[in-house]
Amino acid sequence: MVKAFVSNVDSPFGHNVSRLLTSTIVGSRRPEEEPEEDEEENEDKPKPEAPPKEPYVVVGTMLPPRASANRVVSEPGPMVETGNRKKDNARREAIEKYAVAGRTPKWVSETVMPGDRTTLRDTLLDCDVIIYDLVQSLDEASWAIETLSEMADQFANKPKTFIAVSTIMTWARTKGDPDDPDAYITEDEYRRRKPHPNFKQHLAIEKNIIKHGKKSALRTYVIAPGLVYHPGDCIFHYLFKAAWHNEEELICYGDGSNVAPTIHLDDLCNIIVETVETLPETKYLLAIDDGKYSLYELTKAISEALGTGKVKKVPKEAALLNRDLPQSDFDMLMVNVRLEPGHVKDMSFEWKFEAGLIESITQLIQEYKDARGLTPLRIIVHGPPAVGKTFCSERLAKHYEIHLVEVEKVVQDAVARLERRAAGILGPDEQDDDIDADRDLLEELKEAxxxxxxxxxxxxIINFVRDKLRSMPCRNQGYVLDGYPNVTDEAKELYKSDNDDDGKDEKLIPSIDHSIAPDHIISLEASDDFIKDRIMKLPESAIAGTRNSEEALVRRLEEFRTANTEENTVLNFFDEQEIHPLSISVETTDTDKLMDLIIKHVGKPHNYGPTAEQLAEERRVADEAKTKELAQAEEEQQRREKEEGEKHAKSVQEWNSRLEEIRKQEQEVLEAQSVPLRNYLMRYVMPTLTSGLIEVCKVRPEDPIDHLAEFLFKHNPGNM
Known part of the structure; x- marks a missing residue:
């Protein structure tokens, strides 16, 4: 078993290098050794044991977690089978190559936690091949080469291979031939390379790595790639993203004349694996393709292939406003150095983009779309007049962030463009060679x-709509076509293929242009009575100036029913093309349920999803809503407590008032009840008792109670 260590296996570089290593049989790329002439004489000698036919086992580290809470984790696109084996395999491979930060690739057997140098040292000593990305792991790579060099005696019998993948920025200030400014600097001149000021440390570590490679137990290589591009978050991603989002102009910083060497990530990975396998004598390798293009040429090619074709040159300082462009990427984009690779041109692997980015731009963009799931989403909403097609189309266009195509507006825009060109008013990139043809077409349209x-x-009308569907925005994001086509002939003409060989059998199934053909057909169904009743309930102001007046609506419904019978409907045409319509009755389905059914049928959006700024804004709005909700809840709680307090105080006051009233009433009752008793006492008891007490006070007997008792007994009126 041969183990290889790869730094940052969740980065695009580490992800793809580890993937290629685990699919490469150890020794499979090494040239076969020719038998020696005295082979027969050496038959008795033991032959060296052949390496086992098994792939490399990969271990590695992960990228350190980012502190930003607004970081968007870019997921690869979903795998959607199309039935075309070649296209499906290409899409599946593009998705598999897409790296997701923080996610360990399934082919990596073990990962080491970032910062755990003790475990990392043991892991490196256990590996036969060590591959480091200097751009992302500069300090760790420097520590690793020093550690391996100090412990080289431990693996003298089994030498290790250390490969550092650096950057051409260590060549950025290298001067060429003063007599021939267009001459290229060759790979052999690497000892006189001069770095960009921000990459001096990279150059120092490159030299240190090559120096440590002089030990027999440690073979070291430095590979300096050009600007690495791929479908993921590469240095040109900001251009791809802006072009796909239909930016009016792509930005080129500076005058764009600087020559930027490039290489595709797949080709760089093949160079690394080839180096691991063949162990060349050359210790410093330039990994650059044959595309010697300027920054402006690269930007222009991306814009033409994916966007509007327009490029705007802006001052270099404007890059500071671009959050998607880190300082290191900006430095690389501004590099202007003419380099010529050497040993990589003699390697045996098959290059993927040897001619460079521009020559392979179509294939690269397809990989970019496949890897990210940026396939256009094309929808047609079909149904009788006034059934709700426009409302549904607008909701779908907003939900999926695709383009709403309304035939009337498309025709108006096309006629307006013809009128503008006929008047001699041209856009910045428009040519005047077809103005006469446009004038003739405009006159023909007006006469008709x-x-x-x-x-x-x-x-x-069909030509205008077809041109709209073939426009770059509709090819990038997709479209919702509102209520068109209505008849089979319109559909056949609108989606006919320019290639007669595309169809299976033109007599049975007409050939269609699959690049603009719809993915989903939504058919809204309702009876004429339901539609008429629905329109009659609308206010007159909502109908005025539209085609939904009573007479016009009846006529339109009749035309639609005549053109769409059960036997002859445009839906049958799409059904034959394996584009099966979804029919929904609006009579039994409310608006929200209708949209839920359509969205469930169509699936998830095929776009980038929310940006970091959008996520931050959503969190801000959610936090504000939550704070407002908590404040309202607290205010409501305080209000309730105040009301309950006031209610309690009022209840206590009422209770006290009632209690006082009861006491007063009881007092009055007691007083009323005590009047006879008082009268009785005052008449029969009090006079005698008063006299007795006076007598006791006068006499002052030894036992006053007994004396009083005898007095009362003697003077009892009843005894007299």
């Missing part, structure tokens, strides 16, 4: 409209 009650010919 005058002869047909303001309606343009169907063939021109």
């Amino acid at each position: 409209a005058r002869a047909n009650n303001g309606k343009y010919p169907d063939e021109h």
